Amino acid sequence: MKKIFLFIILLLFLVPNCFCLSGKNKEDLSTLIKKEMNQKNIVGLSIAVIDDHDVIWSEGFGFADRDKQKVATPETVYCLGSMSKLFTDFAILQLYDRGIIDIDKPLQTYLPDFSIKTLNKNQKDITLRDLICHCSGLPRDFLKDGHGKSHVDFSAEMDNNFLKELSETYRFSSSDPIYAYSNIGVTLLGLLISKKAGEHFVSYMDKYVFFDLKMNSSSFRLTTRLNNFVSKGYTRGVEDRWFAGNYYPASALNSSVLDVSNFIKMIFAEGVFEGKRVLSKDLVKEMYTVQNSENLFDFGFKMGLGWKLGQFDANHKLNYSGPIAFHYGFVTPFNGLVVILPECKIGVVVLLNSFPSGGLSSQIIFEVLSLILKQKNLENSNVQTDDLQNYDCDGSKVEGLYNLSAGVAEIKKQNGKLIFESSQKSFYFSRNSETGFYELCNLDGSKASKYSDLGFRFENKAEHDFIIANENGRNFVWGLRIDTPNYSNEWKERAGVYQIINLDGGDANLGDIAIKFDENRNLMFFAYSYPVALTPQKDFLLSPINNDLAFLNLLPLGKESGEALEVIKEKGREVLLYLGYKLKRTV
Template identity: 35%
Template sequence: MHHPFKKIACLLLSALLMLALLAGCASPPVRPQALVPGEYGYLKEHITWLIRKEMSKNNVQGLSIALVDDQQVVWAEGFGYADTAARLPATADTVYRIGSVSKLFTSTAAMQLVEQGRLDLDAPLATYIPDFSLRSRFSNAKPITLRSIMTHHSGIPSDYAKGMWTRQPQPISSLPALIRDEYAAFPPDTFLSYSNLGMSLLGLAVQNVSGQEFAGYMQQALLSPLGMQHSAFSPGIGSAAPAARAYSGSDEKPEPPLRDMPAGGLNASVNDMSRFIRMILAEGEFNGQRIIKPETVREMLRPQNSSVALDQGFRIGLGWMLDGLGGINIKNVGTVAHHSGATLYHRAQLVVLPQVKLGVIVLSNSNSAQGLVNTISTEALKLAVEIKTGRKQPEKKPILTGEFLSADELKAYEGSYATMAGLGTLTAGPGYLKAELMDRSFRLVPRQDKKLQIQYRLLGLFPIDLGELGHYGVSRVNVSGHELLKASDGEQEVVIGEKVTPVALSAAWQQRLGSYRITNLGDDTQFADEISLRLADGLLLIEYTMREFGNARISQVIRPLSDNEAVTVGLWRGMGETIRVLQENGKEQLSFSGYRLEKAP
């Protein structure tokens, strides 16, 4: 399930790897001289052309979209196939796994209970889950609250990976016992660190307070009142129509069951999801029935983290992302509230514009569709805004690049950085910085505004248009002793990396360098393979290959705290998390997120 900032990494990888950008394609439909308010015919033609072009380019099998104007669904359609073998077309009623968009429903259900006085946003989580505890090395830390969970500022680790995707998942009530020996990653309210585990614990609080099993309560409290007839929280999606199959490229894949249903376990169609959008646009009302109060909707869409310095201006509400960096970039419309979703193979994007009362949901059954669902949802809403209000999106003016930073200023950037996509390095060249990340090299060149612009050349010769990514400016900032890289589009900004420096390595950790295997995988889907600890330029790295994500090779910096504990380094999802050294049957093992790692002979 995607962290929203991960979209920037996806943009980078897409720009570097999708060389099909060079290929020609059919021409778009002719735009009329004037767009008529309320007439969405041209939008449907243009977005249909864009969908088909992008599906072909990205080998996406199926996709569905619904566009909402206030309380009217102005367009709902499917493209490609829900099941390619059966030649079953995707429709507006095809059911997909919506991944982390599920968090919006879990957060809404929690807010219903807040309205009823049964939950308190600012009470400690342990009030509602008495057996919840995390170990902590942070003295005087605030308690973990429901608010900090919904804003991803709780410090709860990103995931408890063991048993998360497995053939027969345990219930969410098992989580407190599973995580009792795990450490908090950060003190609450330090910075935004996305957590599926936190949202699953929020779902457990809902379950405990309601006295009903989570999936059943969600059906009663939200899905049924909204008339979402094809939707349900479930560990899996099933195989009966209208459920979509799952694909990697042209290959059908099994979508494994998920333990963490509150974080990513909703199955839904775009027609059903349009009902949720209509409720949000009507400030909590649907078909004359009050689902949540208007003030609750406004609070959920209000930035909650404006005082958190390390967030550097990135805004989040209660469950909702409120900034557009990373592909959802729509100007002059007020609040842009959104959430993306991803399982192993399904992809989702939901965006609402409360001030202009527009919303869109795009779902796909292909793991190559993340960039596509972002693009389609954004382009559809930009056109819808223009049709409804007459407001065009401002043209992006290129910022002049050249020798706008001195050699010393460029050299100050040099070093290693813990980023959302793993370890990256910056090296100063003549008038530019050479950046290396995930086995790719590109350049950062100075701009007139003193920021750095990303440039990439195919084979080192041919410049590639990076689209949205090419408009971001990268700069340095020091916050509370953290030397950070941040990306900005001129209005919004987000931290993308933290500078890391070597530390002395004890003999115990030096002896642990080498390859590792997971000893307690069981029936879990194996995400990480070819796991190793190695030393590079004085940095201790844990490296692994993500088999289900394009065989991406990830390098994370870890910092030993003692001979028996180390933490992943950086200010990001999955960072600040603890690796413990244990003894099992006379053998040393590393314990991380529930998995046991044993050094290969």
């Protein structure tokens, strides 16, 4: 008996101190989740919380199928959207680990058929690391066949068509690497995997990634077996579903919170899953190590190998000074978030079947992590934020026209105030003496609610003048000062309404397409809505290169980053090319 007692004592010292959420903790969190789901019209949600090698809480809320009253559970399968990229990136890192590829070699080493236009002949080759870190200069999306209402059976022919059509678009032409999120980039990694494996990407991932991690409810293809677990989707409470098309390696993975938990447990075990090494310890660490610290225009935004790094919630700052890695996922109407704290081995994944979600996944994960960090005594109020000490706060030097992520605005001095004037409304910048940031205020002096979470500074780098927004410690480019573009008569005459003429049976990923000419400001815009995300029509400044080529946003300023609008002649008439779509004017 004494030996048994001593053995138990020894085990208590050897077994990691795994945290357990109490019944009261789970009850309080469940109450919060149910309340927020009701307020935000969320039909179904699943959550899993991981501490080291254990799932310490997993639960489903609401319905996976409301009509059939089928409840959501931890086993419910959702489309992961952009979280799919983590697994495509992981497969690439495995091939790198085995010496089959080198992520620092040009993409064309492995995909010789890849080509894309560029105006900068001195631009460096795109490497696999660039694609993983979204620093390739590729557009975000290739919209033709990008999403659709019908499920696509992915094929080699589809992959070949994608490469051929991609060769007709442009890479934006900055000489310096810049973070610019790209579904195209990760899709190319998927095609590379197919080529090196000698089999289709989908089957390769099933056999060599999901099988090894015992992710038995995960696949990029909706199989008959998976369909028994797949949740319905709901947009504003109405059943709805969009499917990923040509960039499926970037956004089409179907999985559950329990399967994703296995991936997280592998990371916490430094590349080992259930006794089998699936990735080297060094590469696991590099996944959440900053890769873009030398990118001139990233302004403190941090990217690892596949994972974004830093604070994940725009409205709350987690009191934790260690590394935080996260990735959001969205493909209408599914969305979610996975967050890991790799040093203390805590992770949370939340998946939802409803859109819009009002930021519910980040809100839940923030509450869960805050609770665990507090109870583990791991909270630290000295949270590092991006270094802004060298930013120029002298407003007298920043007057001019600024290209924003959507539209333009003018900054000018007027009656002692620094006025920010957009086409919709005017504000003024007021400097906060405590933070050093500028804040946007309404002309009556009240704080502008639309921008209440943002602080602004001005920065000059490489002869570019930027407005840098800071949101809860994270920086991003919000505006770029520009000269007023010079529009030829040819461009002015193209103002009008346009329609897509090459849908080829697919669903339109753009709507309300138009070229606008603002005579008062002598500016032209390319405008469209984005029905996949319920985004209303937005205006994007056109910057002409010549009479037949213009770009949207010359540097990454949100979704549209250096994307080309090209004029071609087809059967004697002008047609516009935009990310795979051919557009003709109707009015």
